[in-house]
Amino acid sequence: QSVLTQPPSASGTPGQRVTISCSGSTSNIGSDTVNWYQQLPGTAPKLLIYNNNQRPSGVPDRFSGSKSGTSASLAISGLQSEDEADYFCAVWDDSLHGWVFGGGTKLTVL
Amino acid sequence: EVQVVESGGGVVRPGGSLTLSCAASGFTFDDYGMSWVRQAPGKGLEWVSGINWSGGSTGYAGSVKGRFTISRDNAKNSLYLQMNSLRAEDTALYHCARGQRGTMTAPFDFWGQGTLVTVSS
Numbered sequence: 344q345s346v347l348t349q350p351p352s353a354s355g356t357p358g359q360r361v362t363i364s365c366s367g368s369t370s371n372i373g374s375d376t377v378n379w380y381q382q383l384p385g386t387a388p389k390l391l392i393y394n395n396n397q398r399p400s401g402v403p404d405r406f407s408g409s410k411s412g413t414s415a416s417l418a419i420s421g422l423q424s425e426d427e428a429d430y431f432c433a434v435w436d437d438s439l440h441g442w443v444f445g446g447g448t449k450l451t452v453l
Numbered sequence: 454e455v456q457v458v459e460s461g462g463g464v465v466r467p468g469g470s471l472t473l474s475c476a477a478s479g480f481t482f483d484d485y486g487m488s489w490v491r492q493a494p495g496k497g498l499e500w501v502s503g504i505n506w507s508g509g510s511t512g513y514a515g516s517v518k519g520r521f522t523i524s525r526d527n528a529k530n531s532l533y534l535q536m537n538s539l540r541a542e543d544t545a546l547y548h549c550a551r552g553q554r555g556t557m558t559a560p561f562d563f564w565g566q567g568t569l570v571t572v573s574s
Contacts, residue, residue, distance in 0.1 A: 393562075433500075441513070443500070
């Protein structure tokens, strides 16, 4: 059971906009910034969004993040087949004194 | 080019020990915090342990506290994870990950491909 809760799956057709949610508590999302990672099949995770809504260099602006209270969301607009991957949210948990991850959401592009 | 390359994985019996290494290159190693993150087969990501730039601050997941020890050698641009009293549930691909800053609370901006640890009798 992960500390952060994500839906196990999401899907969309090319060009659509999809969102993936991440729910936590006051000791993690409620008190620190949220990060999102993308893991393409058979590869290492890649930082996609940091500090709730910042994109590292090279990440398309189709990807955006937001946070409100103890929940966060990742939005992907203009969905492309290459976006098919697992997506994980992560945040530093002050009470656990460690990083916690969501269980991951498998995104399928139909 | 930033690179982190893990090594040291293998098959070990329950109760056994193993030491993982992570060789870093392409950046000033002692400017960054580092972590180990594992992924059991077909499962999600689990943070295992982290260390700040100097080695003076470390942290562990509750599932490994007291059994695993993280360390770094900045002169050798290397990160280590000493794993003792291994259990079947420690079986996973272990990734070395660089933090964006010197603390272990910074998000991970570069990841290695991982080294596989299998705990089995």
